[in-house]
Amino acid sequence: MGQIQLKQVRKAFGEVEVIPPLDLTIEDGEFVVFVGPSGCGKSTLLRLIAGLEDVTDGTVEIDHKDATELPPAKRGLAMVFQSYALYPHMSVRKNIAFPLKMAKMDQAEIDRRVANAADVLNLADYIDRRPGQLSGGQRQRVAIGRAIVREPAAFLFDEPLSNLDAALRVGMRLEISELHKRLDTTMIYVTHDQVEAMTMADKIVVLQAGVIEQVGSPLELYRKPRNKFVAGFIGSPKMNLIEGPEAAKHNAATIGVRPEHISVSAESGAWKGTVGVSEHLGSDTFFHVTVAGFAEPITVRAGGDVDLHYGDTIYLEPDPALIHKFDANGLRIE
């Protein structure tokens, strides 16, 4: 079991309020990702759930029991840190066994669980090495191993992949998703990388300045961003946000069109523009197009073999059904 409920949770450091009162429910077995730019309070929120920070006001409930005053050890949660936070003086085996030793579990059971975790995470070959002798990916696995042996009510991940290189990150992303399917335990995952959020989450919580901007499944956030911030944050490359007369035509203060929802033509289209920088990814090409009257260049996605060059004149046609409209306060208009 691992249902977590935050009720009117507020956090202030002295005079500075980093998280105004917020409510959030995380259901048992869900993979929830907290995502937002640096300093948005997502790590603080995770640490409040972990008990590493004390809440200023409000309550944290774990499995319907008030855990607000419980120390971290008593909450039944396991955490994986950005720096891995392995114990450098202990072997991999002792690192993984540490939480079980602290729980005064008998040695036979400890050995069984450690062997099992090592097996699941492919750590058997390194089990007697020290963390200093392992690569980043292996260290990350040890940190996860240390978390899973306790069979916690929920896992907390604090940007666990940000110290890994790009290729390893994609691999570990899949491994963590796989682990979630297998263990079927609640996982809360903090990241500033919206690609990680989109690919891993059952539910994404978008945060900005300590405020929850939107909660929803990845596709809900992609299709119906509640406001301009979420619209710009979710999706890669980011949504084109256009203000001014063009937006007024749609009775909105701002309109948003994703790069993948704009078609490119050499002859005709709603907007005429000039091709600027283009980024070739092989399967796709992203063109940055300057359109007269728009404050910022428009990003459009085209096929990998579209032959356009710097300075060419092209026409763009947004898909009318997929134009997002926002009012003067930045909120979505249906």
Next chain:
Amino acid sequence: MARAVSTRRKTLNTALAGTLGFLMFFPILWILILSFKTEEDAIRAPLEVLFNSGWTTESFATVQARSDYFKHFSNSVIISVGSTFLGLLIAIPAAWSMAFVPSKHTKNVLMWMLSTKMLPPVGVLVPIYLLFRDTGLLDSRLGLTLVLMLINLPIIIWMLYTYFKEIPGEILEAARMDGATLREEIIYVLTPMAIPGMASTVLLNIILAWNEAFWTINLTAANAAPLTAFIASYSSPEGLFYAKLSAASIMAIAPILIMGWFSQKQLVRGLTFGAVK
């Protein structure tokens, strides 16, 4: 680009450094030489002392016969080791709290502690002497252990504080998440990680306590006198006996020199106060 240094300059610098090093070491070398001479030879002109006199271990025997070296030696060991470990007991929790749960005033507390080292000890000699007299601590090993612990406590706390500061907080948080109580966190995680730092703290403080001469001489008579008081007893109203004084000095500094020699690596780390990894 690496800084270019010509061979000529290198040779000059090496020669200069060697000369300076020799000058600093010379008094100790001279004491060593004198300790193997008779009293008559020891006061002759330096060149005669070197080339025109015999060698003898007579002074060492005389010193041992006059005052029991081993009693002073064991006093030194008990006082320096005892004060260091007693200091650690207080300093570990103090440094832990300042390094990991600092408050607005932590820096001030640290500075205030260090400032007590700037006070001339003689300024508090009378009150401490009276306190010791009234509590029966005069000329006792317990009393000296206490006073040296207090004298060196700021240094122990400062050193441990800088070592603890180097330990990433996330590792301690991980221990907390893993169910470790504060006691278990300190025993299983913090202490093993801080052992290199603690070792240099212990070494440096044993040396400081071993060499401390002001309090050990002023607060002891016969029973608790360590090696510093033992040396001082050879500068007596009857005059200076160079050979015996030298022999006593060599006997007093040899143990700590040998210990220092073997723990050079740890000590250098200790003296740089954790500034380099």
